[in-house]
Amino acid sequence: MEISPLLHPKVVHLAIGWMMGAVGFALAWLIWNRTWLRTAALVLAVAGSVALFGARQTGEEAEHAFAEAGRMTEAVHEAIEAHEEWGTRAWIGSMLWAVVLVLLSWRRWDALWVRGLVAILGLVLAYLIYQTGELGGELTYRHGVNVQTQAPASEEASGHGTVE
Numbered sequence: 001m002e003i004s005p006l007l008h009p010k011v012v013h014l015a016i017g018w019m020m021g022a023v024g025f026a027l028a029w030l031i032w033n034r035t036w037l038r039t040a041a042l043v044l045a046v047a048g049s050v051a052l053f054g055a056r057q058t059g060e061e062a063e064h065a066f067a068e069a070g071r072m073t074e075a076v077h078e079a080i081e082a083h084e085e086w087g088t089r090a091w092i093g094s095m096l097w098a099v100v101l102v103l104l105s106w107r108r109w110d111a112l113w114v115r116g117l118v119a120i121l122g123l124v125l126a127y128l129i130y131q132t133g134e135l136g137g138e139l140t141y142r143h144g145v146n147v148q149t150q151a152p153a154s155e156e157a158s159g160h161g162t163v164e
Contacts, residue, residue, distance in 0.1 A: 018044045
């Protein structure tokens with residue numbers, strides 16, 4: 001199934017928002033120890049993990065579209081590979097963190113050291129997501145990957161552009 005390469009940034013930013021929200025709720029749970037804070041972190045972590053999977057899929061499509069447009073250079077390929085590696089780390093980390101939150105919710109463990117560990121793991125995950133985003137920004141702003149270019153006059157009138 002072919003997915004629009006322009007979908008990647010939208011899915012990525014949704015995933016980032018959900019995961020950073022999850023980390024924020026986990027930090028709040030560390031401080032205030034309220035069940036609803038843990039639950040909010042859990043729901044956002046699971047949703048964010050699913051969205052990160054979607055980001056990986058749409059990223060693959062964006063990479064293929066860029067290559068098919070004939071714009072793939074060695075430097076761009078290396079930058080894409082680095083971005084993909086960090087993205088994979090972030091996705092795996094998010095899945096593991098979500099599983100930890102599910103287990104803690106199921107077992108109802110809420111000791112201070114448990115909440116602290118969850119918060120630390122969440123901050124590590126936030127770093128993984130940050131690094132992935134930095135590399136994604138480099139792809140966009142330095143190499144022009146997944147940006148809409150000026151459309152031919154016939155497409156400009158209809159409001160549709162091309163992606164390279």
